[in-house]
Amino acid sequence: MRQVRRWVDPFVVGILLALLLGLVVPVPDAARGVVDGAADVAVFLLFLVYGARLSTREVWAGLRNVRLQGGILAATWVVFPVVGLVVSLAVTPLIGSALATGVLFVSLLPSTVQSSVAFTAVARGNVAGAICGATISNLLGMVLTPLLVLWLMSASGSAGGFGAVGDVLLHLLLPFVVGQLLQPFVGEWIRARRWISMVVDRGSILLVVFSSVSAASAEGAWSQVTGWALVGLLAVCGVVLAIMLCSTWFGGRALRLGLPDRVALLMCGSKKSLATGLPMAAVLFPVAEAGTVAVPLIVFHQLQLVVCAVLARRLALRTE
Numbered sequence: 001m002r003q004v005r006r007w008v009d010p011f012v013v014g015i016l017l018a019l020l021l022g023l024v025v026p027v028p029d030a031a032r033g034v035v036d037g038a039a040d041v042a043v044f045l046l047f048l049v050y051g052a053r054l055s056t057r058e059v060w061a062g063l064r065n066v067r068l069q070g071g072i073l074a075a076t077w078v079v080f081p082v083v084g085l086v087v088s089l090a091v092t093p094l095i096g097s098a099l100a101t102g103v104l105f106v107s108l109l110p111s112t113v114q115s116s117v118a119f120t121a122v123a124r125g126n127v128a129g130a131i132c133g134a135t136i137s138n139l140l141g142m143v144l145t146p147l148l149v150l151w152l153m154s155a156s157g158s159a160g161g162f163g164a165v166g167d168v169l170l171h172l173l174l175p176f177v178v179g180q181l182l183q184p185f186v187g188e189w190i191r192a193r194r195w196i197s198m199v200v201d202r203g204s205i206l207l208v209v210f211s212s213v214s215a216a217s218a219e220g221a222w223s224q225v226t227g228w229a230l231v232g233l234l235a236v237c238g239v240v241l242a243i244m245l246c247s248t249w250f251g252g253r254a255l256r257l258g259l260p261d262r263v264a265l266l267m268c269g270s271k272k273s274l275a276t277g278l279p280m281a282a283v284l285f286p287v288a289e290a291g292t293v294a295v296p297l298i299v300f301h302q303l304q305l306v307v308c309a310v311l312a313r314r315l316a317l318r319t320e
Helices: 002-007 010-024 029-053 056-064 066-095 097-107 114-122 127-153 161-191 194-218 227-254 259-269 274-284 287-319
Strands: none
Touching (some): 010 194, 029 127, 029 161, 029 194, 066 097, 066 127, 066 227, 066 259, 097 127, 097 227, 097 274, 097 287, 114 194, 114 259, 127 259, 227 259, 274 287
């Protein structure tokens, strides 16, 4: 059983099961709001727990870590767009121009916050640095993503950035700040019970996976893609993810970051946000095009969750 647990991570199995359920189990319209609401509550609780667990000194240290924060921003807004542009041009004959456009669009999005921070915590990396880096990335993304899309993709329209900024503040920063205010009273109690953070980390990821995949299925996003195009798209997303994982991991070494900081850079710099990307696609592209453009984002999002779940578990064993 020890060997089985070594090679078959229950967390990864849970993500795959949530992905499968989202694909095959229809969620009625009446229940869709309940599922999405549960995912929002899980994310809120996740950042409340992080705020309560982290000492304020750790948070300020994360903000002052210039090399880590600069590395996350460079990976998200420089390296990733360049990789996305080159790959999208190269694979257009393989998967078609619409899906190739979607691959480029993925590379122009901000990093995830919730899953980046959760996987950093699972891998025992610098959680405070990951929270600061991923949050700053999302706030900048409200301006940078529309500008990059307009520049590189000649899309019409503009993104409603203020609403998205409000969502980031409400769902991510607010619970974290509340947790920080509660930290002097409950911080030691939560730190002494690691299982609380583990349950919240992994439970929130499973809920987000199921919610996002089932929503995509309900919108008929998968019906626009042939089987061979989906296989090719999966391979392309795998190549992009592999390039970014290698760039952030070895880039962290080049920046002389410690292992916890390298883990944070790996998890934040290699991911893209589905929660930010889907609303932006609906605003930046015509309705007929937005669904197809969103498919690469959905595929990449699920792939990054599965791959980074494996990496987080292996890194956690390494730090032990």
